[in-house]
Amino acid sequence: MSLAVRTVGLTKRFGAIEALRGISFEAYEGEIFGLIGPNGAGKTTAFRILATLILPTLGSAYVYGLDVVKEAAKVREIISYLPEEVGAYRNLTGREYLNYISRVYFKGREAEETFEIGLKISGLSDEDLSRLMKTYSRGMKRRIQLARALMVRPKLAILDEPPSGLDPVQKSEIRGVIKKYARGLGVTALISTHEMYEAEAVCDRVAIIDRGVIIANGTVKEVIEDVEARNLEDAFLKYVKMKRIMT
Secondary structure (H helix, E strand, O other), rough: OEEEEEEEEEEEEEEEEEEEEEEEEEEEEHHHHEEOOOOOOOOOHHHHOOOOOOOOOEEEEEEEEEOOOOHHHHHHHHHEEEEOOOOOOOEEEEEHHHHHHHHHOOHHHHHHHHHHHHHHHHOHHHHHOOEEHHHHHHHHHHHHHHHHHOOOOEEEEEOOOOOOOOOOHHHHHHHHHHHHHHHHHHOEEEEEEEEEEHEEEEEEEEEEOOEEEEEEEEHHHHHHHOOOOHHHHHHHHHHHHHHHHHO
């Protein structure tokens, strides 16, 4: 398998705060890779570096072999990024918004096909798609933005806490959308989450991050079996406990 993402000794400091402390991990083309850990562990910082939004203090990061610092413009051409908190165009309908996005990226028939894909990914009814997005619930807005991130068929979709703030039913729906459309469209997906069940349900491989340090890395099965855990949440707690005892 070819590498989609590679970070080497990635470090980020904000003044005296070291958000990332030399992390290294790899994600392969075609997989759903999870960067998982508690709030404040450094997940969003790592994703913002990969999305070329902030610069690392030290270390390197590559997306399909492109240096995210030296070749940032080229990286932006092949990725999409879904932040944890993202707004909506209040005075556009969901349909208008997805149509606009499709025509920003493509022209003619390709734009029309992309628009149709976006409508399907959103999972919203014709009635809901005809409403202004200022009337949408948080879950509806999240589905529209996830559709926006996947419909353009990026080589890499960077999804920061995709089910953030949603209820259990909505979270289940978002998991299904990511698994179905990331694989169906041939998109490599990087997701972050602090919810271990979500990661276990959707990811092929994961890296556990705690306080800016990667403390485990591998397939979901490997990470669980390496500490004889019952599930990923149990494994996560064991890894964190061991790491904090050692430090």
